[in-house]
Amino acid sequence: MSNYVFVIDQDKQPLNPVPPGLGRKMQTDQKAATFKKYPYTLILNHSVVAPRLKGLTLKLDPGSKFLGLSILDGNKVIWAAELEHRGWGIHEGLEKRSGYRRNRRSRKTGYRKNRGQFEFKPDGWLPPSLLHRVQTTMTWVNRLRKLAPIEFVKMELVKFDTQLMDNADIEGTQYQQGTLAGYTAREYLLEKWGRQCAYCSKSGVPLQVEHVHPKSKGGSNSIRNLCLACEKCNTRKGSKSVEEFLKNKPEALKRIQATLKPPLKDAAAVNATRWALYHALQDTGLPVSTATGARTKMNRAKQGLPKEHWIDAACVGDGGENLDIKTAQPLRIQAKGHGSRQMCKVYGTKKNGEPIRGLPYPTAPGMPKRRKDGTREAPKFRLHGSVESGDIIDVQIPNGKYKGIYKGVRVAVRGDGRIAIRPKGFSSKFDLTTASIYKVVQRKDGYAYSVQ
Structure with missing residues (x-):
């Protein structure tokens, strides 16, 4: 079963979606033509005056990496999609750019000073990797409103308790004060790692605080990503991942992975963007209602439905407990962006640390070629x-x-x-x-x- 087909009239007024079979018949009878392939939309060859529109409901299941979307006609799921965000890709790109700038400052090339934590940020500010999730979601909400008569929006508004996710048995004063209450970070790590090197288990030597997952590869400064290492291990590990560094020591790797706890980045991303998304949906002027994640899970479990992002979206709130699913082929959407805005890419560094700019292959087709005087031709538009x-x-x-x-x-x-x-x-x-x-x-x- 495929998604229903969106239909708009000659004036681009959204009409009721139709089943795929009826859409094919409309094209065969030359009453409509393809307007858009993704999501599939037909445009009529005439205008419709005072159409009888159904009040459709758009349901959202916002997550850290994926967004589930479902459009319901009553309890019928007639259209569904899963959107993959590129928030972590944006984060990695910003980290790489920060590294280039830091390199230029260290070489004293006259680059501007780092604004860092003293840069003013307005209330409600979100980093680009998180703001992308909100903006991409709103892009698709507004697109679907132009293709279907959506009158209601429902979203799952969930808050993850990272304290309980970290330690399910925490309670009382310890829950209120947190894990590090009464400790400095170093004292906590000494007790956690048994006052020995996490990699070679050597004790009685000076220990250094070390990032298990390197910062250069997306690791954070969170206490859960820190360990203690002797100077020799810390130097040898460098920016390697712990799996690469301990590939010949599977027992040590297993011990470290058992001591570490899974990162809470995904939960933090959802917590940080949930209200920004809710207020953005309210600005559309549509009635917006919310539901808890527990209600979504209960509705899905009662009907014996599989765990899918679009199914979770359909199960959100009221009306999600008795679904009539008319589609089994959701549209898969992956955010790719519009390319890089860098005018001059960096492809590596020289022996003295200076970045190598320009083109990896100066004679590659379509690439601006280097002239003898060192300048480059204007790049050709693709x-x-x-x-x-x-x-x-x-x-x-x-x-x-x-x-x-x-x-x-x-x-x-x-x-x-x-x-x-x-x-x-x-x-x-x-x-x-x-x-x-x-x-x-x-x-x-x-x-x-x-x-x-």
């Missing part, structure tokens, strides 16, 4: 007529090795103007011939799509 890299097209190749009709393929425009595609089932890209006929069915929008 654009060919009305087609841009990332667009989705239907194409017919009338002759040659790749003769055939390919639908819904993504375009890559090479620097010299050639158009390349890689249809499903092909291991590599190939160029279109000059006789190829193509039609753009959807412009690039920063997302990748697939159907389960």
Whole structure:
């Protein structure tokens, strides 16, 4: 069972979604044409005056890495999707940029001073990796409102208790004061790791505070990510992951992983963004209601449904206890972004620590070439007529090795103007011939799509 098909009239007024079979019949009878491929939308060839619209409900299950979306007509689940955020990718990109800037400051190249913690941040400020989750969610809420008559929004508003997640038996004064009450961080670590090196178990030597998961690879300064190591182990480990450093010592690795507790980054991300998302939904003017995670879990368990993000979204709040699921193929959406804004990329460092800028392969097709005087040519836009890299097209190749009709393929425009595609089932890209006929069915929008 596929998702229902969105329908809009000639004036782009959203109408009631229809089953896929009815949508195909409308196209066969030439009453409608494809308006958008993802999510699949039909546009009528006429206007509809005073349509009878159903009040649909949009339900959201916001998570740290994924967002579940479901549209319900009463208790019928007629459309569903799962959106994968790229928040951690944004975080890693910012960490890398911070490293480049720190390197420039250490080499005294006249780079601006680090604003750091003294930079003013307004009330309600969120870091870019978390703000992305809110903005991406609102992007899809607003998109769906333009395609379907949505009148209500329900979201799961959950707060994770990180104290109890860290220690299920904590209670009383210890719960109120926290784990480090009465300790300094170093005293706590000495007691936790038995006053010995976490890696070689050597005792009676000076111990240094060390990040188990390196900061350069996304590790935090949280006490749960710190351990004690002797100088020799700390130096040898460097920026290696603990799995890489102890690959020849499986027993030591197992002991450290048992002592460490799982990170609470995902729970912290949900806690930090839940109210920002709730207020953003209220700004749409639609009635917004919330429900707890326990209610969602109870509704799903009573019906014996599997654990899926879109199913959790459908089970949120009232009306989620008796679902009639009309779809089993949710749309998979992956946030990709629109590329990098760096005008000059960094590809490594020289022996003296100076970054290597420019191009890894100066003669690569479509890349700006280096002139003899050291300057570069203006970069070519990856654009060919009305087609841009990332667009989705239907194409017919009338002759040659790749003769055939390919639908819904993504375009890559090479620097010299050639158009390349890689249809499903092909291991590599190939160029279109000059006789190829193509039609753009959807412009690039920063997302990748697939159907389960």
